[in-house]
Every structure is written in structure tokens, then in C-alpha cells.
Amino acid sequence: DQQVKQNSPSLSVQEGRISILNCDYTNSMFDYFLWYKKYPAEGPTFLISISSIKDKNEDGRFTVFLNKSAKHLSLHIVPSQPGDSAVYFCAASARKSGNTGKLIFGQGTTLQVKP
């Protein structure tokens, strides 16, 4: 049972435009969400996170939106740059339920930003 789903395996956008990566989850106990970025031959690195008490978190060009009723979150990158080309993973955890450390990841979306 895939509790965190990224239904788009890949996304291609033009440099300077907006990239929108989507993620859906099924477990209503999830209360903390993260996005990781992964380059080839490297481990995933943390990008941005959001707590379930918020619906938006912004960090520079990166903004994460959370829609709890729809169990959906998205990552917006504006403007997109060629260096953003990577695999993006969505992750979720249920902190308040006691599983403070357990992170469940989605399948990943490969973003290609064309110059």
C-alpha cells in the first residue's frame, strides 16, 4: 500500500517558467511533509518542509502548498533553473502519533528544466 504517491514520473519545463510537482497521501495521521531533491549518484537532500498546521511554506524560489482536506501537497519552483533538474521526492511522517522519525517517501518525479 503506497501511502505517499507521486503520480507523475516526469515533468519537463522551460527555464524561467514555473515547475509544479504534486504529491498525494492517504494516511490522515501524517502531520509533517517534506520535499527532497536527488541528483544522480548522490543521496537525497532536504529541500523544504511543511507542518500540517500550515497550508503554505516558502523558501526563496521554492514554495510548498498543503491541502489537508484533499490530502494533497505540491511544490512550486519559480523561476525554474536548469540546475533544478533532478528527481524530487515527497515524504510524510506522523509525528504526533509517536512515530517521530519515520519518513514515508513517494516514487519520485524527475524534473527536467530546459535552457
Add this chain to the structure above:
Amino acid sequence: DAGVIQSPRHEVTEMGQEVTLRCKPISGHDYLFWYRQTMMRGLELLIYFNNNVPIDDSGMPEDRFSAKMPNASFSTLKIQPSEPRDSAVYFCASSFGRLINTEAFFGQGTRLTVV
């Protein structure tokens, strides 16, 4: 800190052989995770430890897989006997679980090829 250190970076072994993957978490972190990256399931959580104690091993695919954490600075993931379908990239990650809003830090991964 050097970050999460995994060894080896690459492992090629013959079917039926025992494989041992190693991980050194970030000093002071109390959670350690083992993930496997596959195309179909993305980053799949295999097992995680809290204060060296295995908390959830429900992601371990078969009895051929085992993991240990003899102390706070070392963990192993062992596959015995290995099979070609075990070929994947295996990641170790660690985090400081006492901070509610904190991310996990990943190692660079071990690419395992079983022929």
C-alpha cells in the same frame, strides 16, 4: 561533521553470496533508517532504529534481509543469500528525532548489483 557515511559505494556480487552494507550516521542522531530505491516504489523504507533499537522492520522484504545497529555510530544491512532482484541503490539516513520538525540526512548510497 562528515555527514552520513555509507560503504561500499558500489558492490557487485554473484547470486547466492552474502552482502553487507555499512552505515555511519551523523554523530548525535538518534534515528537511523535504511531505504531502498526502486523505480516502482521510489524510496522504500526497509527498517529504522531509535537509540540503536529496531522499531519497525515491516519493510524488510524477506528473511534474507537483516539489519543491526550494535552502537550509536554503526549499522549494517545484510542480505544472505543475495538474488538478482535485490539489485538497487540502498540508502542509509539519520535524524535527530527529538526535534519535532527536522529532516533526515542521507548518505550517498550503495549501488548493489547481483549477477
